[in-house]
Amino acid sequence: xxxxxxxxxxxxxxxxxxxxxxxxxxxxxxxxxxxxxxxxxxxxxxxxxxxxxxxxxxxxxxxxxxxxxxxxxxxxxxxxxxxxxxxxxxxxxxxxxxxxxxxxxxxxxxxxxxxxxxxxxxxxxxxxxxxxxxxxxxxxxxxxxxxxxxxxxxxxxxxxxxxxxxxxxxxxxxxxxxxxxxxxxxxxxxxxxxxxxxxxxxxxxxxxxxxxxxxxxxxxxxxxxxxxxxxxxxxxxxxxxxxxxxxxxxxxxxxxxxxxxxxxxxxxxxxxxxxxxxxxxxxxxxx
Numbered sequence: 001x002x003x004x005x006x007x008x009x010x011x012x013x014x015x016x017x018x019x020x021x022x023x024x025x026x027x028x029x030x031x032x033x034x035x036x037x038x039x040x041x042x043x044x045x046x047x048x049x050x051x052x053x054x055x056x057x058x059x060x061x062x063x064x065x066x067x068x069x070x071x072x073x074x075x076x077x078x079x080x081x082x083x084x085x086x087x088x089x090x091x092x093x094x095x096x097x098x099x100x101x102x103x104x105x106x107x108x109x110x111x112x113x114x115x116x117x118x119x120x121x122x123x124x125x126x127x128x129x130x131x132x133x134x135x136x137x138x139x140x141x142x143x144x145x146x147x148x149x150x151x152x153x154x155x156x157x158x159x160x161x162x163x164x165x166x167x168x169x170x171x172x173x174x175x176x177x178x179x180x181x182x183x184x185x186x187x188x189x190x191x192x193x194x195x196x197x198x199x200x201x202x203x204x205x206x207x208x209x210x211x212x213x214x215x216x217x218x219x220x221x222x223x224x225x226x227x228x229x230x231x232x233x234x235x236x237x238x239x240x241x242x243x244x245x246x247x248x249x250x251x252x253x254x255x256x257x258x259x260x261x262x263x264x265x266x267x268x269x270x271x272x273x274x275x276x277x278x279x280x281x282x283x284x285x286x287x
Contacts, residue, residue: 058100060109066181070257075177076108077242077258081265082146082174083112084234088226091139092167099241101248108245115167121155129210132159132166137215139168141223143207144194145269145276146171150179151198152207175265190268192275217287220280228273235266 061072076099086093096113120129136157143151150156150173157166173179176188201208239262243255 055114056096056098056111057114058109058111060102060107061181070254071177071181071183073108073246073251073254074257074261075172075181076110077238077246078175078177078261078265079170079172080110080242081235081238081262082148082171084238085146085231086139086142086168086171088230088234089139089142090222091142092135092165093139093171094167094169099245101245103248103250106250108242108249108251112169115158115169117158117160117165117167119155120157120159120166121153123159123161124154127159127161129154130213132157132164133210133213134215134218135165136168136210137218138222140211140214140216140219141276141280143211144192144198145223145272146174147184147188147192147194147272148174149194149198149207150174152205152210153179154210175269176261188268190271192272192279195276195279216283220283223276223280224284228270231269231273232266235262235269238262 061075066072066075080097080099083093083097087095087097094113094115096111098111100109100111102109120127120132142148148171150171151168156168156170158169159166170179176184178184197203198207199211200206201212239258242258246252246254246258
């Protein structure tokens with residue numbers, strides 16, 4: 001599917017139409033949340049809350065981290081999109097991920113279901129990465145595909161020490177944004193250079209120390225199990241869902257910026273997907 005401005009507008013109109021069947025669309029409003037308790041954070045306001053009886057972590061992008069105020073919403077949308085792509089794979093990410101609209105403060109946020117376990121960084125002495133790294137193999141090539149540079153930070157994994165399974169959380173450093181809210185600019189390109197940079201264990205400050213330990217056969221087979229059209233569909237649905245919550249939050253003026261953001265991402269991901277696909281096919285053929 002070629003992503004044109006006309007295609008984007010048509011999809012958004014369909015999503016916003018009250019006549020459309022929206023059973024697959026998740027939405028939450030601030031008034032739907034209970035037991036909201038805010039704590040401080042360097043990049044986000046972070047809170048715990050409940051949707052129904054389920055515990056979620058709730059965050060809103062912190063305005064001082066962005067030179068462009070619109071980027072507060074854009075990073076939330078991009079992180080939601082990253083989650084939706086990760087969910088296509090056996091990548092161990094939360095399945096409960098909701099865009100939250102807050103019309104009183106004219107903002108959107110992200111609520112993610114609580115995962116069992118503790119941050120891996122807190123367990124580095126008692127339960128080091130070698131004990132759980134194989135469990136993240138199913139999403140390793142997705143980390144590269146999405147340019148999730150911050151996967152090097154073990155606190156972005158929650159480890160269940162009973163099962164030695166680690167779950168990915170907070171992919172806010174994926175795609176067009178850095179983890180601290182800045183934009184990657186041209187460093188997020190249509191070529192998946194991260195195949196080398198994120199897999200090199202000798203690259204200082206990179207993710208290679210971790211990703212070089214995964215089961216590469218499992219990583220490549222998992223990546224090849226999802227087709228580009230399936231990814232396109234997830235992107236288009238995310239485009240519509242975030243657009244809906246921007247409208248609910250009174251941020252209609254940011255919908256064009258969101259369209260442009262998604263158009264840029266989809267264009268680059270198409271060629272990145274081809275790069276990672278070729279790499280995985282070559283890797284498996286040599287095994």
